[in-house]
Amino acid sequence: MSAKRFALPDLGEGLTESEIVEWKVAVGDTVTLNQIIAEVETAKALVELPSPFAGVVSQLFADEGATVQVGDPIVEFDVDGGDVENPPSTPVSEAAADAAADGVPAELDATLTPATPAPAERQAVLVGYGPKVEGGPRPARRTRAWASEAAPTAATTETPTPDAPAPVATNGDTPKAPAPTTQQTPTTEQAPETEQSERPRSTPPVRKLARDLGIDLAEVQGTGEDGLITRDDVERVSATRVAASAGTDETQPPVRGTATGAETRTPIRGVRKATAQAMVRSAFTAPHVTEFLTIDVTAGMDLVRSLGNTPEFRGKRLSILTLVAKAVILAAKRTPEVNSTWDEGAQEIVQYGHVHLGIAAATGRGLIVPNIKNADTLNLAELRNELDTLIEAARSGSTTPASLTGGTMTITNVGVFGVDAGTPILNPGEAVILAMGAVRRMPWEYRGEIALREVMTLSLSFDHRLVDGEQGSRFLVDIGIILSDPGMVLTMV
Known part of the structure; x- marks a missing residue:
């Protein structure tokens, strides 16, 4: 048997740290290749880590809730054969190359692939995925006695464990001697394991x-x-x-107010930490300009309602967001400067040849902006389906890291919160972000008279290094024309 350490890999786009949300294994557990050993939270998503080895867990280097830097060891296995100190250098496998071609960083595949020689038909091992191991019993899920009070009490005597692990320094701290490990020697009959309470269900x-x-x-x-x-x-x-x-x-000391109003402190981690850093960087790097346009979207809302009776949309959820997304894509074709980025290193403006449309989504973990790849190639029905998939993934917490990177422009729907307008901050690296306000039925001038119409305010923020005022205004007005009179699209394409 030899020891194999597994270091926290780069889970995409150069993220430097992750939080251990939950260990799926404990010291002494036998694991198989690709068995999920931990759930970690990056600045972008929750990710399941598969085991790169088959063996026995000999040591966990981080507790649940701890933040670990990329490259730091998180778990050690006892496996058959191999050398942990000097693993053999092997070329990147064909499967790893295929994974890279699919958008998976090659270094991620190399990090998660065992250094020991692999079978002839080796497959790439990716975060959350990997080759399916055929045959063999599935290891039983470990059960913890979370409510020890519920189990029958038993008198115990403590005896030192002869093979206590040596202290290990983590995060650069001085090694500390671990607390003496003890073995419980029952002196009375203990309750069988099946009577121990299961882990409480929660997210x-x-x-x-x-x-x-x-x-x-x-x-x-x-x-x-x-x-x-x-x-x-x-x-x-x-x-x-x-x-x-x-x-x-x-x-x-006295607590002011009611108990429900007591002060609480929440560590700034994960998505909220990354969002805060990104917003500060964007606000103090890109010169923001925000313009507002209030429009009559009655015709656009009528179109949304009538589409619900067509075969492509019957029985499916359809909202004004789908129409706004399509309007943004069409307007960007007429003003391509809005679909660009500023390359500081090369001192160049890079204009994209595709639209990866980001949709800002508020989740329990904070604000995330997944994007629809090549949204400019989709028709209205396909765009609706992609939006639905994106929103459901954000709500369930299953958004993948790949969908959170590479966006070229963003839409944020503040109208769902009853807000009319705002000054959205650019997603870092993007030239524009559009905020769509609430659709309100209100008095409006219509054909020379006052009538109740459905009205919306659009707020467009843009990077003035990339987009001039004339370009930003033309882009915003084109979106407004499409939403207020969808038939005008025929004059734009």
């Missing part, structure tokens, strides 16, 4: 919130579907603790 963001608040999920009664523990359930338990502490501990 990764809720488990993270519980860790930050010091809440044991075993103490929380889930009110979600099938007993799922929600954010409200955790916050309710936290508020109850604060209230109890305020009422029983006279040494505690």
Whole structure:
């Protein structure tokens, strides 16, 4: 047996760190090739890490909730054969080259592929994916006794474990001696493993919130579907603790307001941290200009409603967002300067030959901007389908890192929150971002008279290094013309 260490790989676009959300294995577990060993959160998405080796987990280098730098070891395996210190240098496999051609970084494939010689028909091992291992029993899922109070008590005596692991320094800190490991020697009959309570059901963001608040999920009664523990359930338990502490501990300073208004602190990590850094970088790098246009979109809304009766859209969800997305793509063809980026190193303006249309989405993990690749090649029905897939993935937390990179322009729909207009900040590296406001029925001049019409305000922010005022105005007006009179598209194409 020899030791093999697995370092945190670069999960795409040069991300430098990830947070360990949940370990799927523990020390002593036997794992198979490509078995999911951990769930990590990058600045862009939740990602499942498959095991690059088949063997026994001998050491975990980071706890759940810890932030780990790319390249730092996270887990060690005991495997048959191989040399951990000097792994053999092997050329990139054909499968890795194929993966790179599909948009997967070659270095990512190399990081996740075992250094030991592979079978003749080797396949690339990618984050969240990998070759399916045929045959062999599936390892049983490890069960933890999360609510130890629920299990029958047993008197135990503690004896030192002879082979305690040596201290390991992580994140550059001085190695600390681990707490003495003990073995429990039962003196009374213990409850069988099947009687131990299963892990409480919750989502990764809720488990993270519980860790930050010091809440044991075993103490929380889930009110979600099938007993799922929600954010409200955790916050309710936290508020109850604060209230109890305020009422029983006279040494505690008074808490102003109600228990639900008590101060809480949330670490700035993951998506929220990346979003904050990106917005600061964009706001203080690109000279923003924002223009507003209020238009009568009654004809556009009538078109959306009538499309619901056509075979391509019957029974499918269709909103004004689909029409706005199509209008942005068509308008960009008439003003291609809006689909460009500023190359500071080369001192060049790069004008794209494609449109990767980003859609800003608010999720429980923060703001993300997945994009639709080559949106300019899609018809209206295909664009609607891609938007639906993108939005569902964002809501479920299954957005892939690949869909979060490479965008060329962005739409943000603030209207869903009842907001009329705003000054959106550019997604870094992009020339324009369009905010679509709420559609409101209000008095409006129509054919020389006042009538109730459906009205929307569009807000366009653009990088003034790339887009002149005339170009930005023409682009915004073209979008408005398409939405207010869709038939005018015939004069634009």
